[in-house]
Amino acid sequence: MSAATVEQLRSAPATPAAAAAPTDQQVQQYLRTGLRNRWWPILPSRFVETGGKPLGITRLGEPLVLWRDSKGAIHVQADxxxxxxxxxSRGINEGDRLRCNYHGVEVGPDGKVLSVPGQPGCPLEGKLAVKTYPAQEIAGAIFVWFGDALHQEPEAFDPPAEITAPEYSSFLCYADWExxxxxxxxxxxxxxxxxxxxxxSHTMYQGETQAHFVTRDTPYGFFFEKAGQRDVNFDWSELVDNGALYVRLEIPYPPAGGPGGNFGITGFGTPIDEDNMCVFFWRTRKVSGWQRDTWRFLYKTNIEKRHWHVLEQDREILAGLKPGLEKYEMLYQHDAGVIRLRRYLAQQARKQLADLQAAGKL
Ligand code: FES
Ligand SMILES: [Fe+2]
Structure with missing residues (x-):
């Protein structure tokens, strides 16, 4: 190719200044309220009653109002x-709409203003004025699509078989963590x-106290597992990111745990705001017929309180961490799963930020 002449260079259109790539600090700040463009569980279904009082909560830093209409359908809207x-959420559930308590404005489940009683015919009437979030209920929890400005339409989410398929039986354990x-x-x-x-604990006392870990890719994430030890202790975790972000793991049960396969956890963790979260741990087991009933009975009468105790051990130790302490970490081979997870989340966040920046939506 011949060299460009001075004239050609002078007449060439100026290259638009490339948007600066998001900095590490911006990426970490963005991640503090969670990745967008995913379904996140926000609350157990049973917390919102049909026709009952609207409920105000915060998730991913966004104030939400939850209410069920008189037919039982769930609605999630900006609060x-x-x-x-x-x-x-300080208003009234009228069965098919919310009525604000302050001046009586009524809003439908699609976010449209249905009535301004103090000034009928006011231009606000008929406007889609309240952000309405796509919501669905899965395995006893309300899931909401948090899309960024480029992804308001939800993607499909195929929830894990462990919490939906009839050959499994599960209990949802929910808690707020600071x-x-x-x-x-x-x-x-x-x-x-x-x-x-x-x-x-009754399930995690067995096996080697030393291990070497390996990672293995999957279509939607990766496994982090002990080399050479399976079905003995908490030997592997799998990160899944297929419309929602969650972790699967299994821990074998001792005979006292009753019939059925390994005990499983399908774990989601949803940001409330930058400093608070809520956990959704489905405790699952592949078990059917009379064995299913036996396990469910055993779980309620005997195992559940032990699980809460184990979860409390996690909460208690993690509550001692604070943002910024990472700089003191000296990680070793067992932390390869944590390192890979962090790198993955940062990549995803960086991409979302860059796309928003390129579209002028930041
Ligand atoms: S603030 Fe809700 S009706 Fe006025
Ligand atoms: Fe734990």
């Missing part, structure tokens, strides 16, 4: 009245802590 922005959401994910991708932190 702000379109008039003066007071929380709609810590950044990523601590729960770090913890789930760190199987080795089971051998130590939970050494006195």
């Amino acid at each position: 702000r009245c379109p008039h003066r922005a007071v929380p709609l 810590m950044p959401w990523r601590y729960a994910f770090d913890n789930l991708m760190d199987p080795m802590h089971g051998t130590f932190l939970h050494a006195n």
